[in-house]
Amino acid sequence: MSIQSKLLIMLLAVSLVSAIVVGVIGFINGRDSLRASAFHQLTTIRELRGEEIQREFSSLQLGVQLDSRNASAVDATTALVDGFAQLQSSTLSADDESKLNDFYAEQFVPALEKRSGNSYSPDAFVPATPAGRYLQAHYTDGRAYDDYDAGLALDDAGDGSAWSAASAQYNPYFKGLVDDLGYEDVLVMNREGDVVYSAYKSVDLGVSMKEEPYTNSALTQAFDQVMRNGSLDEVVTTDFERYLPSLNVPTAWVVSPVGSATNIVGAMAVQIPITQINSVMTGNEKWSAQGLGTTGEVYLAGPDKTMRSVSRLLTEHPKRYAATVVDNGTSPAVAKRIVAVKGTVELQPVDFEGTRRALQGKSGTAITADYTSSDSLVAYAPLQIDGLNWVIVAHMDAAEAFAPVDEFTRNLVISTLALLLIVSMLSLLLAQVFTRPVRRLVDAVRAVAAGDLTVRVPAVAHDEFGDLGRAFNDMSASLRTKQDLIDEQRTENEKLLLTLMPESMAKRYREGEEVISEQHDDVAVVFAELVGFDEYVAALSSTEEMAALNTLVRGFDEAADRTGVEKVRTLRGGYLASSGLIVPRVDNARRAVEFALEMRRVVERFNAAHDTRLDLRAGVDMGPVTSGLVGRTSLAYDLWGDAVSLAYAVRGATTEPGVYVSQAVRDRLADSIEIVAAGAIDTTAGQQQVWRVTGTSR
Structure with missing residues (x-):
């Protein structure tokens, strides 16, 4: 090895070792600090969201409890229950019966089947009681099944019944609960489980929650629980369940009894507004402003390991959603269904390490897979919501969460490389003075090897390099002369060969056949x-x-x-x-x-x-x-x-x-x-x- 090479290697080695020692120490300290900061930020966001959603449910449960106790609710429930009982002896004309059956067969059931993908019999949804059929004939039939605003605004059908009189008096009260408190719907049920009132007056008005297809629903079970305990302080919150009157959309309820301490006349069921849950979990869809970057979000999950709130990816990038979640383990059919219904509640699987640990009652952080990425930073914890076994998970793609670490590493590497580059350039500059004649000679030899016999190298120096250059030029000239003679002889041979045989034979002969x-x-x-x-x-x-x-x-x-x-x-x-x-x-x-x-x-x-x-x-x-x-x-x-x-x-x-x-x-x-x-x-x-x-x- 030449002295120039040894000098160059020594300079590079000293610089590299020094840079590596300093860089490793700075990298370890900086990386650990930045990683801890990323985990801390995600954990803080998770805790804030968790506290907020717990307060939201506590407020909702307390509000339903108070609403069911006030005099307006008690009086309204009593009047509606009595009016419903009087309608049990009513009869519908054959024309009204036919119109009601047509409503289910031509409007509601086709829409339900289209959204759910299942088949249903229209007869299963027609109320079994005369009172239920009477109310739906006057309040539900005659308008689009999904025109909820029209149902909410309808106080009195003008039929002269006691129920219509009670509705005309108390519907504004319940309408105020929906409009002012943001409830999705308010149901009033008598002690037998009949829905004697619905704020939207939709297809669940007048049905019996004890009859099919509602017998085993979460709403029926919550109603049975509050009625069984017999306490006005009882409040039961249900998990999301697909509710048929809402076209199989996941629906959760808060149920509380209505009446006095000695006489419970029925129960009030408030449909939990999913929009309020999503608003809390998404921070009103201002993820970036709250420190979640472009990939972070906080979502809720239930015991079935599916989501209970909306996905950020679905909200912001619905066209990209299906491909992303399928790549991370979601069934293509489920992904297609999510995009079609524009919702992830009880659909998007989140059966990952963070969710499983949280359902076990643990809180913590991890770097693990999630439904949008195979490598995510996750902060998880169980929620303390009465009646619900939900967990909260905050996650962000690891690449984005650790972007400051990557940037720090990149800057450190760039600085080290810049130092090495400066030292290398100085070393190479000195070495070039000695190696330039050798490189010229090497290039000339390569040119000769490639067939260029006209190449010459400068040979003006009066040292060993000059002598070597002149010797090379003499050799190149000699090779060129010999090559010219060989080319002339080859041309003559080619002419002679063509006089002996056709060109096609000569070509095959030259190719060695x-x-x-x-x-x-x-x-x-x-x-x-x-x-x-x-x-x-x-x-x-x-x-x-x-x-x-x-x-x-x-x-x-x-x-x-x-x-x-x-x-x-x-x-x-x-x-x-x-x-x-x-x-x-x-x-x-x-x-x-x-x-x-x-x-x-x-x-x-x-x-x-x-x-x-x-x-x-x-x-x-x-x-x-x-x-x-x-x-x-x-x-x-x-x-x-x-x-x-x-x-x-x-x-x-x-x-x-x-x-x-x-x-x-x-x-x-x-x-x-x-x-x-x-x-x-x-x-x-x-x-x-x-x-x-x-x-x-x-």
Whole structure:
């Protein structure tokens, strides 16, 4: 390792160790402090919300108790109970009965089934008593089932009954309870459990809580409890339960008896306003302003481990709600249902560590999963609400809750890296003075390795680096000269290779194929030999013989180019060519014959120029052939097949010079060239006629 590298490493090591020691100490102290602050803030919010919701329920329970004791409530209950009793002997006309049945069959039950997803019989909701049917025919039927404001404003149906007179007198009192105190609804029941009054005068008016479908409801059980104890001080609060008259919406009640210490005439049931609960738990939907950031919230949960208040995520981001809660374990069907009804009470599961511990009576904090995140900061505790086993949970995504910790860590890391960067830059600046010549040389060597032989490095220094640079430049120049020679030789070899074989064969040969051959279906083959050449060159020297042969072959090659014929190979006194081998043609036969005739003309011109008596005998056939490279060390491009053999045989059908063609060529040419019979040859397929070309193309 060089001195520069050692110096650089030592500087970096000292800086890094110092920064790490300081950073670790600061990180541990800062992280613990910030984490404790996050837990404390969430716990404080949970305690404030818990105290507020407990005060809300205490106030609600006390208010219902006081409202049920005052003289107006007692007098109203007495009058309504008596009026209801008088209506038990009333009868409805067949038309009113039919309209009431139609109301349930056509309006209420379809709406209930649509919202709940269950099937119901309309008969189950029609009051069983004459008084109940009478009241609903006059006060419930004739308006939309969900027009609660119209029902609340209706004091007297004008039927002249004692019940209507009592309603006209006391409905404003109960209407005031709903409007001023924010109650959802107020029910008055007689001692037998009949609902003798409803502020909204909806489908629960006149029904018996002791009859189906209300027999086992939480409201019925609360009514039985307050009536069984017989004390005016009794107040029973129910958990949320799906209440059929409210279209299966979760509903909770506060029930208290009405009457005197010696005579309880009935009970008052107040429907707990869910909006007030949600307002308390959401802080009027001002989560961020109360320190809960963008993901924090406080919610209530019941013993079934489902929510008893609205979800912040559903309120702020209803479109994102389903995907988020499904990713964290909620059933897709439940998530879809929550979005459809726009409520999470008794629907959203919160069966997580914080909820389970709180239901066990424990208070504390934890980092655990919740319904919106797999990693949340949670503060949990049980609630002290008379009659309810509820718990309160405050949670926030851990990423947001510990954002100050992350920011502190990030700043610490950035500071450490900045210090290391400064030290590193100073160290590198000093090291560059020594390593710059080496880097240049390394870059130059890499360029040469990549094939750039023109690269040079500056070599002006008069030291060892300068000597090394000059030596490299000499080596690069020498390599460039040798590469130029190799490129020239490669070009010559390529040209020579293309004179021996077609380009497609040459490409396969260069790619290293061992067996190179190609099948051709329709090729015309010309096999020609010089007649009298041996006698002519007998008196010539080898140089003169080669010159004469080259003259003839060049003429044959030029003729092949003109007629579109491919040269295959040259023999001392012969010439093998083809038409349609490399370039498929539809006139293979005609081109081959014209080439053979042109070869005779080349010989004639040679005779005229050299005063010789040479001639040419050529055979032409056509059909399937195979071309390929023969051998590896002594490479030769050749053509073989029945067409080649037959062309050779046709050439030897007679000793007379001329152009001879097979029957296949004769059939292909038809009458386009003058042809006469010239004999026959024996082939493996039998005897075949040979024809002699006597004229040119017509």
